[in-house]
Amino acid sequence: MVNSRSEQVRYDLAVIGAGPAGLAAADAAAGLGLRVALVDAGAGLGGQYYRHPAPELGAARPDRLHHGWRTFAELRERLAAAPLVDHLAGHHVWAAERGEDWTLHATRGPEAADRAIVTARCLLLATGAYERQLPFPGWTLPGVVTAGGAQAMLKSGLVLPGRRIVVAGSGPLLLAAASSLAAAGARIPAIVEATAYLGYARGLPVLAGNPAKLAEGAEHAARLLRHGVRLRRRSAVVEAHGTDRITGVTVARLDARWKPVPGTERRIDCDALAVGHGLVPQIDLAVELGADTVTTADGTAALRVDAQQRTSVPGLWAAGEACGVGGADLALAEGVLAAHSVAGKPAPARELTVRRRRRSFAALMAAAHAPGPDWTGWVTDDTDVCRCEEVPARAVREAVTELGAADARTVKLLTRAGMGWCQGRMCGPAVACLSGGPVGRPDSRPLSCPVPLAQLAQQDGTTGLSE
Known part of the structure; x- marks a missing residue:
């Protein structure tokens, strides 16, 4: 794969995002004969989910930090040998225009000094998600990181945010994060989960249709049990303590509406806190383009797509977390389905089955971990x-x-x-x-990320964007 021809090539498909959905889509599209631009802000393939150490760190077994590493390794190997795929690394796409073709505007290079333009017949958004944060007193202290941020530090830098780390918030990411941190040598005094997991009991048929998810959860639970990690359900960190750095947290029990129960507070000493309350689909570009959205069971906005992963905007497809958070297996399947749709080919039966089952699980998961309305009480x-x-x-x-x-x-x-x-x-x-208003759809913004002013001013004095 090369990254120097983006402004001279008219691609059949531009894929924004090189995580599971984007990788699967680029691989499948190339296999169907499409010329693909895989555009991503990162320096390497993998996105947030497959984040891995730089080669110079000399990690002997990066696969130990991941589920599904073999899938990533195989995709990376095939894409490296794919003559129809150009990996445009370090490209931060800040706007997309629809004309006869799609035109993507991106910053690139050290400190985003240069501007790049990518032209493609079709566009697929595989932009993933970011973590939802619910503030509490002390959440800005050094040593307080997101749950995904703690994983990212470990996966990419082989470092821990601390030695005694409380993991808190809500959602399955907490178990995965705590499991990884414990395996890397951190002491986890508690996992503080705001829900009681009872929401999953309402979807037993869905759970039965997703045995791999149950196995993954059991694997995390077994590892945490071996490390003596305690799970505190229906509880939350309501305050972090410290001056120059976090030194401890106060944990309180929550009622059914997530209101802290007076008199249940308990302090836990720690030197780091990894906290997050699920993920929010990254849909800024699509919202600016006018794509329709839906509200998921946990109150976040996701892109509305049809059975072929097409959005409401002609020529625009989406796959993975942008369509609702559901995990890597779902993202991989939707990437393949989107590629087949772009190529005008029938959808593979296997991916259709995976999407159906994983989307059902995603809806159950979102409902089980939806924030209660009274969390603002802390x-x-x-x-x-x-x-x-x-x-x-x-x-x-x-x-x-x-x-x-x-x-x-x-x-x-x-x-x-x-x-x-x-x-x-x-x-x-x-x-x-x-x-007091709905979380709903994010604001429409003409620029989806910070852009140097010099790139907005062409030599002819125009911005390069349509009126």
């Missing part, structure tokens, strides 16, 4: 909700009660919450909940 007025702009919860609440704001957009205009570097990815769900 957010004090002094708690920073928007980290980038340092906006405390008090300002958000005053915007609602005193200035009449009824939704997150109005709160943002009044307080600047969500106007910082992350553009609301970290604080968006929390601000929406505190404002």
